[in-house]
Amino acid sequence: MRGTTIYLFELAWILPSVAIPVGMLVALIVTAYGAGIQVPGDAGRVDPTRLAETALFNEPGVVEVGPLRYEARIVAGVWFFTPNEIRVPAGSTVSFIATSRDIVHGFSLHGANVNLMLLPGRIARATARFDRPGEHLFLCHEYCGIAHHTMFGKVVVEARP
Ligand code: CUA
Numbered sequence: 001m002r003g004t005t006i007y008l009f010e011l012a013w014i015l016p017s018v019a020i021p022v023g024m025l026v027a028l029i030v031t032a033y034g035a036g037i038q039v040p041g042d043a044g045r046v047d048p049t050r051l052a053e054t055a056l057f058n059e060p061g062v063v064e065v066g067p068l069r070y071e072a073r074i075v076a077g078v079w080f081f082t083p084n085e086i087r088v089p090a091g092s093t094v095s096f097i098a099t100s101r102d103i104v105h106g107f108s109l110h111g112a113n114v115n116l117m118l119l120p121g122r123i124a125r126a127t128a129r130f131d132r133p134g135e136h137l138f139l140c141h142e143y144c145g146i147a148h149h150t151m152f153g154k155v156v157v158e159a160r161p
Contacts, residue, residue, distance in 0.1 A: 048101055068093060069093050072086045081140075086154070090159055139152035
């Protein structure tokens with residue numbers, strides 16, 4: 001009888017130790033293929049000391065690249081985003097292409113599936129669609145120093161006439 005109890009205790013520990021990694025793997029697969037959540041892609045490299053001369057980042061801002069398609073080219077630095085306001089019409093698909101000029105920053109956009117780490121030297125990219133007019137706050141979510149909390153901006157989705 002005692003042997004059976006020990007066996008059950010072992011089982012009680014072994015089962016979770018198998019179930020937890022299996023559960024994590026399933027969560028990974030479901031979020032990657034079902035919910036479309038991806039590890040922010042490394043969209044290239046850039047010399048952070050030469051952003052002013054580098055295409056994409058020499059003129060940060062919003063560029064129309066097609067009908068209702070925009071590219072937001074963003075440079076993060078202590079402690080601001082350039083640009084810190086992005087205006088697009090409702091129904092737009094926006095590719096956010098961003099990098100950091102100095103240290104590690106973040107880019108978390110509320111109400112959209114966009115959450116990037118902005119590393120100096122790396123280009124981060126994510127795309128979101130904005131169907132309804134409104135405002136979406138984006139902010140730096142990597143602690144980057146004394147004025148980290150002031151580092152934010154917004155995407156303004158305007159109603160179409
Ligand atoms: Cu930039 Cu926190």
